[in-house]
């Protein structure tokens with residue numbers, strides 16, 4: 001079975017910065033959700049943009065339904081532009097400031113011939129309702145909306161063309177938790193009913209747990225861990241994932257745990273450390289970590305990790321190990 | 324009271340979006356403002372800065388800084404207060420930065436506008452960036468060349484470098500991974516501790532609010548529906564909407580023994 005989306009050794013560079021430094025990943029045909037988590041600046045948004053052909057990889061291949069997206073032209077490119085959609089992290093900067101909400105959604109519906117023209121208005125209202133907005137919002141310009149309202153307009157636009165693949169970049173970070181719950185339920189429903197596949201980029205591990213079958217953890221442009229979401233969160237195999245999991249702020253007092261501090265500043269992506277890129281901040285770093293790059297390898301059934309000591313991290317209590 | 328808001332009403336056309344009876348922030352205090360998307364948190368923050376009218380809003384009521392009324396104050400006075408006495412971290416920092424300036428120039432201009440010498444400004448920019456875990460090299464970038472979380476941290480660093488007495492943080496940690504977020508939360512707590520700064524912390528993240536804030540106010544449809552000590556509001560909520568919010572917080576279940 002060919003994957004819906006397949007990345008092979010994808011690299012994206014900005015001058016000396018390797019924002020994505022060799023990522024391979026398959027996303028099967030929906031219903032399927034892949035979570036992308038990782039440190040701020042680790043390359044998540046850049047990876048999402050590469051999937052949509054919004055930035056050209058310096059190396060590697062992005063394939064959609066078996067076709068290299070860099071080679072798509074004409075009709076094929078247009079159909080790809082409808083089949084794959086992205087909801088951006090900062091919707092303020094990506095919605096056209098001169099276009100009213102109704103016009104922006106109407107344009108997306110018309111360009112991709114989603115519904116007969118006579119039904120465009122009704123569809124716009126239905127889309128807005130699904131994201132918890134009202135028909136009255138169609139006449140607003142983006143700057144006349146609150147942050148979370150803008151984010152929901154961006155989601156409605158991404159959903160309007162009924163894509164097969166959706167890249168969601170922090171789609172609920174500006175929403176209160178009740179509206180967020182509604183939007184998450186919407187994604188779940190579309191995944192199951194319309195066989196949607198999505199890449200969900202999020203800093204909220206609970207959201208990723210709820211929505212994603214599988215999760216990848218990025219660090220400095222590289223996948224450092226990958227596996228079934230609940231397994232990755234329950235028992236991380238990479239020290240960075242461990243630190244991430246331990247730092248989740250908990251509302252319920254009983255759930256609070258000791259945070260594993262990632263010491264020191266993130267490395268300079270233009271000048272990555274030798275050996276394991278995490279070694280300057282890793283509480284487990286040994287001599288071998290300073291010289292040998294740990295390959296991403298299967299460390300347990302269905303679990304990949306890039307750490308020389310992943311078996312130990314998996315097997316033992318990490319906190320005990322790091323003292 | 325450092326910042327005192329009374330009977331604040333904000334409207335657009337004939338729509339009234341905020342009707343806020345009372346909200347105070349004392350020096351050395353961190354007050355959380357949480358609630359519904361669209362309930363009026365950001366426009367309230369803009370009103371404190373004297374920027375709501377520029378966004379097309381009508382503002383009435385009272386906003387006092389150290390007992391001095393800000394509503395109706397002359398624009399020159401408000402300009403002076405913004406940045407030097409009240410600093411703001413905007414909800415979507417990338418769009419709030421001037422795109423033609425590099426990050427370093429944005430810092431220098433803001434700091435020098437408020438009276439710092441060039442050498443002092445460079446020094447403050449350097450240490451503020453380090454505090455938010457960003458490399459100095461980012462000063463050479465344009466805002467659109469930053470990741471979402473990097474832009475957010477630049478905004479935090481800039482606000483910190485201004486050494487204002489009041490800081491309004493509008494979703495200042497929403498684009499940060501949890502390890503970096505924890506550092507920023509500690510930075511804000513330290514600023515309050517060491518400099519006695521008053522912070523209005525607007526956020527959808529109730530867990531972070533629980534860690535950082537002394538008091539919290541819950542907003543819905545322009546009004547505060549509940550307010551009190553953070554522990555009390557989050558662990559013994561009285562208002563049905565607050566209860567609904569707390570119940571809707573997504574929690575990780577993996578690896579938890581039920």
Ligand SMILES: Nc1ncnc2c1ncn2[C@@H]1O[C@H](COP(=O)(O)OP(=O)(O)OP(=O)(O)O)[C@@H](O)[C@H]1O
Pocket residue numbers: 014017018019038039040041042043044045046047089269467468469470471472473498499500
């Ligand atoms: N146009 C650009 N020019 C130079 N560097 C860039 C550019 N865009 C991104 N970068 C850099 O590439 C790296 C990856 O950025 P990216 O936006 O993909 O991170 P991210 O994982 O989405 O982070 P966040 O969680 O903060 O949004 C960062 O170090 C960033 O500074």
Ligand SMILES: Nc1ncnc2c1ncn2[C@@H]1O[C@H](COP(=O)(O)OP(=O)(O)OP(=O)(O)O)[C@@H](O)[C@H]1O
Pocket residue numbers: 143144145146147148149174175176335340358359360361362363364365366367378379414
């Ligand atoms: N320039 C404007 N013109 C008309 N209405 C506006 C304008 N700016 C904001 N509004 C409306 O005012 C209300 C309050 O907006 P505000 O941005 O303060 O909400 P918020 O509480 O910050 O929401 P969020 O959590 O989504 O950021 C919203 O209903 C919004 O649509």
Ligand code: SF4
Pocket residue numbers: 238239240276277278279280282283284285286289294306307308309310
């Ligand atoms: S390889 Fe070494 S430095 Fe890298 S994560 Fe594993 S233990 Fe830490």
Ligand SMILES: [Mg+2]
Pocket residue numbers: 044045046089169470471472
């Ligand atoms: Mg990003």
Ligand SMILES: [Mg+2]
Pocket residue numbers: 146147148364365366414493
């Ligand atoms: Mg807002």
